[in-house]
Amino acid sequence: xxxxxxxxxxxxxxxxxxxxxxxxxxxTVVLSPTPVEMQPTEYVRASWKGRPYGGxxxxxxxxxxxxAEIFFxxxxxxxxxxxxxxxxxxxxxxxxxxxxxxxxAPLLGMGAKDKPVNAWLWRAxxxxxxxxxxxxxxxTQRRDDPALAATARHxxxxxxxxxxxxxxxxxxxxxxxxxTPGTASKVAFAVWQGGxxxxxxxxAFSPDWQxxxxxx
Amino acid sequence: xxxxxxxRQLAFVFDLNKCLGCQTCTISCKTLWTDQPGMEYMWWNIxxxxxxxxxxxxxDQMGGGFDGEGHAKAGVLPSARDFGEAWEFNFxxxxxxxxxxxxxxxxxxxxxxxxxxxxxxWGPNWDEDQGAGEYPNxxxxxxxxxxxxxxxxxxxxxxxxxxxxxxxxDGIVLIDEDRCDGYRFCMEAxxxxxxxxxxxxxxxQKCVMCFARLEQGVAPxxxxxxxxxxxxxxxxxxxxxxxxKLVNVWKVxxxxxxxxxxxxxxxxxxxxxxxxxxxxxEIDEEHPRIPTEYLRSLFGPDVDGALATLKQEMEKxxxxxxxxxxxxxxxxxxxxxxxxxxxxxGELDRPAVKA
Numbered sequence: 001x002x003x004x005x006x007x008x009x010x011x012x013x014x015x016x017x018x019x020x021x022x023x024x025x026x027x028t029v030v031l032s033p034t035p036v037e038m039q040p041t042e043y044v045r046a047s048w049k050g051r052p053y054g055g056x057x058x059x060x061x062x063x064x065x066x067x068a069e070i071f072f073x074x075x076x077x078x079x080x081x082x083x084x085x086x087x088x089x090x091x092x093x094x095x096x097x098x099x100x101x102x103x104x105a106p107l108l109g110m111g112a113k114d115k116p117v118n119a120w121l122w123r124a125x126x127x128x129x130x131x132x133x134x135x136x137x138x139x140t141q142r143r144d145d146p147a148l149a150a151t152a153r154h155x156x157x158x159x160x161x162x163x164x165x166x167x168x169x170x171x172x173x174x175x176x177x178x179x180t181p182g183t184a185s186k187v188a189f190a191v192w193q194g195g196x197x198x199x200x201x202x203x204a205f206s207p208d209w210q211x212x213x214x215x216x
Numbered sequence: 217x218x219x220x221x222x223x224r225q226l227a228f229v230f231d232l233n234k235c236l237g238c239q240t241c242t243i244s245c246k247t248l249w250t251d252q253p254g255m256e257y258m259w260w261n262i263x264x265x266x267x268x269x270x271x272x273x274x275x276d277q278m279g280g281g282f283d284g285e286g287h288a289k290a291g292v293l294p295s296a297r298d299f300g301e302a303w304e305f306n307f308x309x310x311x312x313x314x315x316x317x318x319x320x321x322x323x324x325x326x327x328x329x330x331x332x333x334x335x336x337x338w339g340p341n342w343d344e345d346q347g348a349g350e351y352p353n354x355x356x357x358x359x360x361x362x363x364x365x366x367x368x369x370x371x372x373x374x375x376x377x378x379x380x381x382x383x384x385x386d387g388i389v390l391i392d393e394d395r396c397d398g399y400r401f402c403m404e405a406x407x408x409x410x411x412x413x414x415x416x417x418x419x420x421q422k423c424v425m426c427f428a429r430l431e432q433g434v435a436p437x438x439x440x441x442x443x444x445x446x447x448x449x450x451x452x453x454x455x456x457x458x459x460x461k462l463v464n465v466w467k468v469x470x471x472x473x474x475x476x477x478x479x480x481x482x483x484x485x486x487x488x489x490x491x492x493x494x495x496x497x498e499i500d501e502e503h504p505r506i507p508t509e510y511l512r513s514l515f516g517p518d519v520d521g522a523l524a525t526l527k528q529e530m531e532k533x534x535x536x537x538x539x540x541x542x543x544x545x546x547x548x549x550x551x552x553x554x555x556x557x558x559x560x561x562g563e564l565d566r567p568a569v570k571a
Contacts, residue, residue: 041374088296088413088415138376138377142397199399200377200399
């Protein structure tokens with residue numbers, strides 16, 4: 001996946017329907033349900049065994065940066081958007097962009113001890129995305145991050161979400177990724193369908209790290 | 217997951233023969249713990265009429281807990297309507313709208329405009345006093361429930377974030393609100409359905425056994441406020457505590473739905489009932505008004521022994537003999553019910569309460 005450099009302004013890039021996005025090449029990321037046997041508690045395994053989840057089968061991803069900030073435009077099919085938690089048995093749609101903080105951090109299981117990963121988690125009922133630091137399942141720490149921003153729109157049976165953050169992550173909480181133009185990194189993606197009560201490890205994810213080339 | 221180990225366990229005994237269904241326990245808990253935004257619909261303590269659908273409605277059919285081999289069972293996540301929403305009332309119209317003589321107070325569902333078709337069709341105590349059976353053999357009793365602070369909590373085992381813990385020093389089960397991400401697997405897994413979701417704070421919340429009072433030597437609010445002397449409280453291993461005597465010595469206090477496998481630490485003295493009338497209107501001493509089979513469906517097979525002991529000791533007391541069990545259940549001295557948590561909260565130094 002290429003992250004091209006652009007001169008477009010932040011206000012343009014944060015808009016999923018902006019002309020600025022024509023400059024970026026679209027990558028199709030195949031998603032599949034997380035394995036039910038990998039879920040961290042017996043309850044989650046028992047209650048989701050045989051119950052369909054992770055139905056978002058692919059995501060169209062474009063990425064751009066302007067030297068200071070990086071922008072990911074995520075698009076995936078969802079016929080019935082769940083923008084808020086209107087009742088206590090409801091969940092909101094969500095998506096995440098995940099980065100390894102060390103080369104061999106495992107994707108399956110959200111990192112491991114001393115092999116941290118960092119996610120930028122967008123959720124339809126939140127005003128801003130949150131920064132998530134993790135070293136294995138159940139260890140995730142969600143933090144507000146003033147450097148994270150998002151714009152989301154649901155149109156024609158599809159979510160269109162732009163998530164952005166400063167490249168260097170200087171003002172972000174601990175355990176966050178720092179990205180440098182001219183280098184390569186890895187990235188992965190996940191989607192939760194709120195209408196199906198998907199949350200936590202019950203989601204669709206890209207089972208392998210994707211290469212992320214950040215143009216100098 | 218292994219059952220959490222504790223050094224001591226605090227426990228409750230609720231005497232269902234004395235519960236009046238007055239909900240003073242419910243209100244004492246509400247005013248102390250659940251009066252903040254997002255908690256309007258929460259009743260950490262609730263008293264339901266049985267037979268009845270419970271709170272949330274039909275909770276006994278919602279699954280959760282463990283099977284006979286100790287494996288987690290899937291459960292249902294209730295809606296706010298299942299619990300009973302916090303109704304709104306037309307106070308402005310009645311009190312300030314100049315219609316005090318013509319308008320009357322009526323509830324409406326939260327967020328609705330108060331029209332008749334939006335009238336509530338369920339509430340936290342909707343089927344109060346309905347019970348079961350046909351006159352003259354109709355029957356009901358009251359069943360108070362709180363978080364059971366189980367020895368093997370299904371909520372704790374279900375949480376993928378390990379946000380729920382059981383205190384080693386007293387066995388209280390608590391949710392760490394900083395770790396909770398609002399996934400609500402605990403709500404599904406709790407077979408007693410005593411965990412609530414706070415839609416404002418996006419976290420799960422439940423009874424905390426008034427731990428802050430306990431640390432000052434004060435009994436939980438629901439225990440201390442009960443006007444019917446229904447609630448005994450203390451350490452299960454303390455021979456001076458009522459709970460020790462009723463659970464371990466007399467074995468008249470037993471668990472609700474022991475088949476759920478969570479080993480709850482709220483115990484119940486099962487309800488005795490007057491005898492039935494037969495078809496001729498004669499008293500039929502052979503058959504209790506509350507079918508024993510129904511009580512077995514709630515409390516398991518131990519209910520037979522508990523009821524037999526209760527009857528035997530009541531008979532002794534009727535004959536003028538001394539029955540330590542009956543004296544304990546009568547609770548002549550109120551404070552004896554919750555030894556050693558007998559501190560009067562009114563005598564503690566407290567910061568001034570804001571008006």
